[in-house]
Amino acid sequence: xxxxxxxxxxxxxxxxxxxxxxxxxxxxxxxxxxxxxxxxxxxxxxxxxxxxxxxxxxxxxxxxxxxxxxxxxxxxxxxxxxxxxxxxxxxxxxxxxxxxxxxxxxxxxxxxxxxxxxxxxxxxxxxxxxxxxxxxxxxxxxxxxxxxxxxxxxxxxxxxxxxxxxxxxxxxxxxxxxxxxxxxxxxxxxxxxxxxxxxxxxxxxxxxxxxxxxxxxxxxxxxxxxxxxxxxxxxx
Amino acid sequence: xxxxxxxxxxxxxxxxxxxxxxxxxxxxxxxxxxxxxxxxxxxxxxxxxxxxxxxxxxxxxxxxxxxxxxxxxxxxxxxxxxxxxxxxxxxxxxxxxxxxxxxxxxxxxxxxxxxxxxxxxxxxxxxxxxxxxxxxxxxxxxxxxxxxxxxxxxxxxxxxxxxxxxxxxxxxxxxxxxxxxxxxxxxxxxxxxxxxxxxxxxxxxxxxxxxxxxxxxxxxxxxxxxxxxxxxxxxx
DNA sequence: ACCTTACGTCAACACCATTGACGTGTAAAC
DNA sequence: GTTTACACGTCAATGGTGTTGACGTAAGGT
Numbered sequence: 001x002x003x004x005x006x007x008x009x010x011x012x013x014x015x016x017x018x019x020x021x022x023x024x025x026x027x028x029x030x031x032x033x034x035x036x037x038x039x040x041x042x043x044x045x046x047x048x049x050x051x052x053x054x055x056x057x058x059x060x061x062x063x064x065x066x067x068x069x070x071x072x073x074x075x076x077x078x079x080x081x082x083x084x085x086x087x088x089x090x091x092x093x094x095x096x097x098x099x100x101x102x103x104x105x106x107x108x109x110x111x112x113x114x115x116x117x118x119x120x121x122x123x124x125x126x127x128x129x130x131x132x133x134x135x136x137x138x139x140x141x142x143x144x145x146x147x148x149x150x151x152x153x154x155x156x157x158x159x160x161x162x163x164x165x166x167x168x169x170x171x172x173x174x175x176x177x178x179x180x181x182x183x184x185x186x187x188x189x190x191x192x193x194x195x196x197x198x199x200x201x202x203x204x205x206x207x208x209x210x211x212x213x214x215x216x217x218x219x220x221x222x223x224x225x226x227x228x229x230x231x232x233x234x235x236x
Numbered sequence: 237x238x239x240x241x242x243x244x245x246x247x248x249x250x251x252x253x254x255x256x257x258x259x260x261x262x263x264x265x266x267x268x269x270x271x272x273x274x275x276x277x278x279x280x281x282x283x284x285x286x287x288x289x290x291x292x293x294x295x296x297x298x299x300x301x302x303x304x305x306x307x308x309x310x311x312x313x314x315x316x317x318x319x320x321x322x323x324x325x326x327x328x329x330x331x332x333x334x335x336x337x338x339x340x341x342x343x344x345x346x347x348x349x350x351x352x353x354x355x356x357x358x359x360x361x362x363x364x365x366x367x368x369x370x371x372x373x374x375x376x377x378x379x380x381x382x383x384x385x386x387x388x389x390x391x392x393x394x395x396x397x398x399x400x401x402x403x404x405x406x407x408x409x410x411x412x413x414x415x416x417x418x419x420x421x422x423x424x425x426x427x428x429x430x431x432x433x434x435x436x437x438x439x440x441x442x443x444x445x446x447x448x449x450x451x452x453x454x455x456x457x458x459x460x461x462x463x464x465x466x467x468x469x470x471x472x
Numbered sequence: 473a474c475c476t477t478a479c480g481t482c483a484a485c486a487c488c489a490t491t492g493a494c495g496t497g498t499a500a501a502c
Numbered sequence: 503g504t505t506t507a508c509a510c511g512t513c514a515a516t517g518g519t520g521t522t523g524a525c526g527t528a529a530g531g532t
Contacts, residue, residue: 013508
């Protein structure tokens with residue numbers, strides 16, 4: 001088939017499908033996200049997406065090289081949505097914090113899609129913009145480049161990793177999620193102080209804390225550590 | 237089929253397969269892990285696992301309710317292996333560090349199972365032991381319970397989240413993984429300094445750093461921050 | 473030696489991603 | 503205004519996947 005996909009820029013002949021939809025990369029991405037939001041991640045297949053679009057499944061291959069390319073497009077769309085309306089304040093800690101929490105929150109609002117895309121490198125528009133911004137925050141905070149790069153890497157991966165972890169828990173089939181949650185009371189709440197003294201001593205606090213995401217606190221610890229390592233010359 | 241699976245305890249009639257293997261839950265788990273380790277994530281399918289065992293694929297359903305149950309069994313096996321031979325040194329930082337790195341490394345060695353198991357709460361033996369140990373490290377380091385619990389949560393979730401993130405990248409089909417890696421050179425290396433000044437300035441460092449996991453550095457930052465928040469009374 | 477039944481096997485089902493061939497309608501060329 | 507080229511939606515087929523019900527055989531208890 002040599003090359004089936006035409007880049008979105010040069011599309012002219014928009015022929016409607018039998019059922020009347022006019023396809024586009026954008027429409028496909030939006031429909032896919034909607035499909036996932038409504039019926040869960042496992043509902044995303046080429047066949048079902050084709051049906052939801054009112055088109056033959058194989059028509060998608062005119063827009064995306066394969067399903068993986070489609071996933072990357074979904075991932076990038078979500079990064080874009082996370083950054084929508086974000087503004088730098090000039091306070092590096094505050095800017096990193098808000099960026100991290102936004103990414104986390106946005107992925108959690110589409111748990112099923114987050115699971116699919118959080119760990120991909122897309123190289124697409126929204127992603128490069130996010131990278132540029134975060135690097136910019138760190139470099140203009142006065143961190144030397146070598147440190148800024150390592151800090152960028154740790155920060156971004158932490159945000160995406162927690163987002164994926166928390167999203168995955170949310171995206172679990174209802175039965176499995178409830179079973180996992182019940183384990184805290186049915187197993188950890190009943191461990192003997194003889195065999196598990198630390199769990200027994202901390203259990204009430206533990207059960208309460210595990211209900212929420214560990215990300216905000218982990219993020220705060222990371223920012224603390226970065227602040228402590230910031231060159232004295234850069235301090236305000 | 238009512239109930240096809242017999243719990244491992246009550247198995248008596250071990251009939252060899254046509255090709256002579258004698259199946260067991262343990263053998264299946266081991267073979268699956270070996271399959272994944274040797275031939276990559278894609279090699280793990282019921283059919284291929286059956287072939288590797290010298291048995292009809294459907295025989296597996298006599299041992300596991302479905303593939304999800306099989307993968308959970310793999311994950312449980314891995315938690316055990318991660319802690320095998322671990323010993324506390326009494327230095328809380330060193331103990332947390334070694335525990336975190338072990339979990340991370342162990343999950344990475346079986347990415348396919350890690351992706352599915354990292355965000356589940358099993359409440360099984362190996363898991364409760366790990367929780368007890370980590371809480372113990374923090375409490376006997378002198379952190380008050382309320383802080384120890386939050387720190388435990390952040391620590392564990394960060395280890396699992398990074399493990400899942402890095403494992404997911406490894407578990408990608410070969411083509412997709414290579415494409416993601418190539419993006420760093422083909423996209424980020426070619427961004428103009430006009431539109432993306434920070435990326436352009438930091439690119440060589442960035443490309444080098446992104447090749448490895450961000451976890452070790454993120455872990456170190458977390459330990460730094462915890463050390464700074466440790467009550468003065470507890471300091472040696 | 474007889475029963476019971478566990479468990480390995482077989483065949484079938486429903487789904488999946490992907491591809492090559494085909495023809496039609498569109499937009500550009502003249 | 504007609505013609506022409508080809509983009510793109512459609513169809514059919516391929517080889518993969520997990521899962522299940524029916525079946526017979528050999529193992530274990532008696």
